[in-house]
Amino acid sequence: MTRTHSEISISSLFVNMRHLIRPPRSAANARYVIGTALIFAALASSARAQPAAIDGRELFLDPRKGNCHACHPIPNSKTIPGAARVGPDLAAIKDRYRDRDRLRAAIWDLSLTLPNTVMPPYGKHRILIEGEIDAIVRYLETL
Amino acid sequence: MPLFAISRPFKLAAAGFTVGVLCLLPTYSAAQARPTPEQERQELVKVLQARLPGSQPRDWALVADALVPVAGGNVRAIPFNADNATNSADILAIGKKFWDRKFKDGKSLANCFPNGGKRVAATYPQFDAKSKLAITLEMSLNRCLQLHHEAEIELQNSSVMGPLSAYARSLSDGQRIALRVGMPAARDKLDSGKALFSRRIGQHNFACASCHVLNAGSLFAVSESTGQPSTLAVLSPAIGQATTWPRLVPGGNVRTLQMQYQKCMKRSGAEPFDLGSEELNNLEYYHTFLSNGMPIRVLAVQRQ
Numbered sequence: 001m002t003r004t005h006s007e008i009s010i011s012s013l014f015v016n017m018r019h020l021i022r023p024p025r026s027a028a029n030a031r032y033v034i035g036t037a038l039i040f041a042a043l044a045s046s047a048r049a050q051p052a053a054i055d056g057r058e059l060f061l062d063p064r065k066g067n068c069h070a071c072h073p074i075p076n077s078k079t080i081p082g083a084a085r086v087g088p089d090l091a092a093i094k095d096r097y098r099d100r101d102r103l104r105a106a107i108w109d110l111s112l113t114l115p116n117t118v119m120p121p122y123g124k125h126r127i128l129i130e131g132e133i134d135a136i137v138r139y140l141e142t143l
Numbered sequence: 144m145p146l147f148a149i150s151r152p153f154k155l156a157a158a159g160f161t162v163g164v165l166c167l168l169p170t171y172s173a174a175q176a177r178p179t180p181e182q183e184r185q186e187l188v189k190v191l192q193a194r195l196p197g198s199q200p201r202d203w204a205l206v207a208d209a210l211v212p213v214a215g216g217n218v219r220a221i222p223f224n225a226d227n228a229t230n231s232a233d234i235l236a237i238g239k240k241f242w243d244r245k246f247k248d249g250k251s252l253a254n255c256f257p258n259g260g261k262r263v264a265a266t267y268p269q270f271d272a273k274s275k276l277a278i279t280l281e282m283s284l285n286r287c288l289q290l291h292h293e294a295e296i297e298l299q300n301s302s303v304m305g306p307l308s309a310y311a312r313s314l315s316d317g318q319r320i321a322l323r324v325g326m327p328a329a330r331d332k333l334d335s336g337k338a339l340f341s342r343r344i345g346q347h348n349f350a351c352a353s354c355h356v357l358n359a360g361s362l363f364a365v366s367e368s369t370g371q372p373s374t375l376a377v378l379s380p381a382i383g384q385a386t387t388w389p390r391l392v393p394g395g396n397v398r399t400l401q402m403q404y405q406k407c408m409k410r411s412g413a414e415p416f417d418l419g420s421e422e423l424n425n426l427e428y429y430h431t432f433l434s435n436g437m438p439i440r441v442l443a444v445q446r447q
Contacts, residue, residue, distance in 0.1 A: 063366055070364045083375055085362040111348070118358050120347040125412075127346055 056139025059132050066128065066136055071119070074143060086118065091143050104137050180324045180333055184382075184433055187356065191380045195360045204383030204437055230391050231442040238310025241303060246291040252311075255287035264315035265439055266322065268428040270329035277332040277428035281308050281399065282419060298401070298418035305397025309389045313441040320386060320439065322432045336429025339422055340381070346412030351430075355381040385431040387440050397442075400427055 060066045071086035088096065097103035106113070108123030122128040128136065178186070188200055195203070242252050242260070253259040267280040278286075281304055285295040296304045324333050340351045359380035366374070388400035398406075401423045405415035416422040 061366075063368060067366075070366070071361075083362060084364045086358050086378070116353075116357055118349065118353040120349070125346045125348060127412075 054131055054135040056135035056137075059128065059136055060139055065132065066122070068136070090140060093140055093143070100137060100141075103140065104133060107133050107136060180330065180432060181435070183337075184435065187433065188382060190356060191359055191382055195380065200382055201437065202383075203380045204386045204434070204440065230395055234306045234391065234395075234397055234442060235310050235313055237302075238306035238308070238313070241296075241307040242310050246288075246293050248291055250291055252284060252287055255283070255290065259314075260311060261314045262318050264312040265318040265320045268424060268431060269322065270324070270326070270332060270428070272326065272328075275328050276421065277329075277336070277424045279401070279419070279424055279427055280311055281401075282424070284308070284311065298399075301396050301398065301402065305389055305399060308399055309397055309441050312389070312439055315439050316441050317438050319436050320431060320434045322428070322435055324432065332425045333429050333432060335422075336425035336427070339426045340429055344408060344411050344413040347410070349407075349411040351381065351407065351426075354378045355384065381430065382433045383437055385427070385434045386437045387442075389442065391442050400430070 058065075060068045063070070068090065069084060071084050072088065072090045073084055074090050093103065097106065106119075107128075109121035110117045110119045111121060120127055123130065123133055191200075191203070192198070245251055256263050264280055267283065268277045270276075271278045281298055284304075284307060285298075288295050296307065298304055324330055343350045343353070355378060358378050361378050362375050363378060364375055385400060388403065389397045390403075392398045399418075401418045404423055404426060405418070408415035
């Protein structure tokens with residue numbers, strides 16, 4: 001389940017439950033309000049927990065998602081065969097992008113800074129959603 | 144009145160002439176400055192030679208075999224081996240059967256082409272002055288069938304059009320591609336193909352040129368699904384590609400060049416143009432023109 005799916009389901013729940021959050025008229029409604037609050041707290045907690053569930057390595061390797069190793073070498077990786085030579089070495093990407101926001105922006109749309117790049121604009125063209133880009137950035141920092 | 148006085152009408156005419164010449168000059172110089180298609184092709188040769196130092200255009204059609212030492216990686220080349228040759232022979236035998244088939248009027252496809260179809264494939268796609276369209280070899284085969292009141296073959300029918308196209312090209316095996324771009328209307332089609340070749344398309348935003356010019360010779364890894372081992376391959380240079388189509392693909396099928404365009408467009412996340420569409424015909428015209436002077440090698444490379 002991606003974060004987008006999660007957000008969509010939360011917002012649709014919110015629309016459906018709008019009638020439940022009118023102001024309480026009596027003490028009899030108190031239990032009702034507490035129940036509703038608990039549901040929202042659970043939903044909010046699940047929304048917060050969702051990004052951690054996205055596996056950056058999985059996205060990195062998935063041919064339908066990042067497919068990063070198709071173009072980038074990862075010379076020191078023991079688990080990922082990174083012999084491609086289209087893009088720069090990803091093990092050294094931390095040195096190239098010391099600023100995490102710049103690295104994230106490069107994944108979102110590298111053509112803004114390198115017009116002739118072959119790298120797909122993962123964020124701009126929604127190949128990856130925002131949470132997935134974050135997960136890949138976190139994974140790149142571990143290489 | 145001075146001797147050399149110039150009359151007013153003459154002054155106006157002279158001024159008009161000067162303005163006219165000045166207006167025409169930029170047009171003239173622009174026309175002069177426009178490189179010929181061959182000059183543009185040679186510029187592309189220089190770009191690719193800079194990317195692939197030590198290699199020659201004649202090597203580029205062989206892709207992995209020729210480019211491994213340049214790319215500097217461990218590439219498993221797929222040579223023209225005995226199994227492939229057997230498949231090729233089978234495919235060509237199927238194609239020959241369709242080529243030799245007699246029409247109801249007693250003619251066959253060979254009757255529609257000069258020299259019985261021998262040594263003509265190297266001139267396709269060609270610009271047809273009557274329809275003002277770039278015509279592919281496959282379209283010419285269908286035009287012949289239509290002329291003789293026979294059922295046309297669907298371009299996506301890889302089990303019939305694939306072998307037939309391969310056989311028709313095999314009659315020109317080894318002949319150097321020699322596309323002509325004569326009249327301005329033909330240049331328009333070539334330019335249209337060039338524009339599509341360079342245009343980024345689809346969710347992944349690739350242009351043909353992104354991989355086959357700007358990154359030609361680079362190694363990339365292909366994997367079908369997560370966890371599956373990747374196969375390394377070389378991004379082939381645009382020049383030379385058109386000489387080896389149609390190709391055999393795993394499973395014994397034949398893929399035409401336009402089918403490969405569709406595959407690339409899907410890989411770029413775009414809805415591909417139809418086979419035989421003007422867009423793909425113009426693209427094939429330009430793409431094949433890039434290989435002018437290089438010999439046709441039918442079914443010589445098995446593509447992964």
